[in-house]
Structure formats: structure tokens, C-alpha cells
Amino acid sequence: MKYLHLDPSFSPFDSSIAFEAFTFNGGEPHIKILEPISDQITITHRINSFEDLGFILVATDALKRMGVKVIKLFIPYFPAARQDRVMVAGEPLSVKVYADIINAQQYNEVIIFDPHSEVTPALLNNVSVVNNYAFVKKCLETIEGDVVLIAPDGGALKKIYKVAEYLGGIEVVECSKKRDVRTGQLSGFRVYEEDLSGKHCVIVDDICDGGGTFLGLAQALKDKNAAKLSLVVSHGIFSKGFKELTTAFDQVFTTNSVRNLQEEGVVQIEVVG
Ligand SMILES: O=P(O)(O)OC[C@H]1O[C@@H](O)[C@H](O)[C@@H]1O
Secondary structure, X not given: OEEEEOOOOOOOOOOEOOEEEEEOOOXXXXXXXXXXXXXXXXXXXXXXXXXXXXXXXXXXXXXXXXXXXXXXXXXXXXXXXXXXXXXOOOOXXXXXXXXXXXXXXXXXXXXXXXOOOOHHHHHOOOEEEEOOHHHHXXXXXXXXXXXXXXXXXXXXXXXXHHHHHHOOOOOEEEEEEEEOOOOOOEEEEEEOOOOOEOEEEXXXXXXXXXXXXXXXXXXXXHHOOEOEEEEEEEEEOXXXXXXXXXXXXXXXXXXXXXXXXXXXXXXXXXXXX
């Protein structure tokens, strides 16, 4: 197996086959594969825009025209994974829009990392899911104290109990929040445990976007006397920056599934397929 790393700063496997890529003045992505290639290629990329998706599509076409028989795709963060249901009439089912485009390429395997829900893998053909167990384990190796895992909401419960079991039965504390479907406003953070004195509370979730979920929860955990707080999120979007998060948490952990980070107070662990 050889790899075509479309973003040189994201190369989770061995070295990439050589290529030239650029965007035409009109905005269209273009690629030229430069070396004789193997029968089996895995394309890797991080999709943060339609342009990123465009590069994947033109690269796939180029490889097919060169006669590559087995083409796989490694996209750790699946775009629009949270738009996995229509909440209000008039909205699209965006995750299916992306899944249909990916499926149309007929990849031999599509590898994704810690999807938001079971909808994405259900929509994709030939999908392999890399779970967050190894990532969480690596983070916990550097976290000290009497650790409890914190499930921020109902959506996180199923996964967190599996992680806790994988890690030898770490205690889980369940929490909940309310999100207004129209405004996105968060409120009503609840922690279903009376006293967290002496505990190092480690929130485990798939995505940190604006961070409101985790800042609200951090306060609720402090109100229950949590001794220390860490945040472990597979996909670090961090759309509102880091300042408040790195102030509220002793440590923040994420992977490079969305982008490379060099922020003080944030530990980045490489995602591998
Ligand atoms: O509060 P922010 O960081 O914006 O959003 C992240 C949360 O929203 C959910 O979909 C994620 O699974 C996570 O619980």
C-alpha cells in the first residue's frame, strides 16, 4: 500500500507518493500525480472545505485513470457529521450529501475516526471506523490523580462506557445539557453525582467546536468540587479559540484530525488509521 497525502502537513502513514497540486485562478482544484504508482493507494486528507473535498475527487479520478486498482480514503473527521438529522423543516441532511459524493467514488475502503454518531458509518459504503480508545488511553497515561470520565451528554454515553470498559472499568459520571435547536444556545448543565472532591474529571467527547459545552460543564463540575479538570476531544475545531478553554481546564487534549495546533496548554496526539 502506498499513500497520497494531499496535505503534506498531515501524513499519518509513511511518505507520500509525489504529486503537484494547485488551485486554478477560477478556484478549481487540480492535481498531477508525478511518479509511477502501485496498484493500491490510500488517499489521506482533512476535509475542512469544499476545496479539500474537490482535491480528493480530482485525485481519485487521476488515480483511476492511471489504472490504480485499489483506492482507499482516510478522512479522520467526517464533514457535517453533526448534521445527521433534520431538526427543522427546510434544513438539509448534510452528512448524507457528503456520504453520497464519497460513495459515488466507489472506494475500496473509507476510514474515518470517532464519528459523531452511528449515522455516518451507516451511510458510507465499505467504511472502517477507528474508535477513540487508543487516543483516550494515550491521554490518560499523562493524566494524574483519581480519574473519573465525564460524559457531557446523552449522545456521549454509549461510547464513554465502552471506553471506560476498555480502560479497565474507570468510573463514569453522566451529565446533561439543554441546547435550543433554533439558536444553538446552551443552558441547564447538570452533573449526576453529588460530590467530586479529590477527583480529576476528564471530559471525553468527539468534537470541540465553540467550546460552550465544555466551558458550561467545567463550571458545573467545579460547583461539585472537582479537584482537576481535563478535556479530551477527538476532533479539535476550536472555532472560538483556546483562551477560555485552557483557562478552565488543567489540560486539553485533541488529535490532528482537523488541523495542526501549536497552542500552549493543548496537547495534540497524532491520529492514525
Ligand atoms: O459546545 P461545542 O464545542 O460548540 O460543541 C461540541 C458539542 O456538540 C456536540 O455535537 C459534540 O458532540 C459536543 O458534545
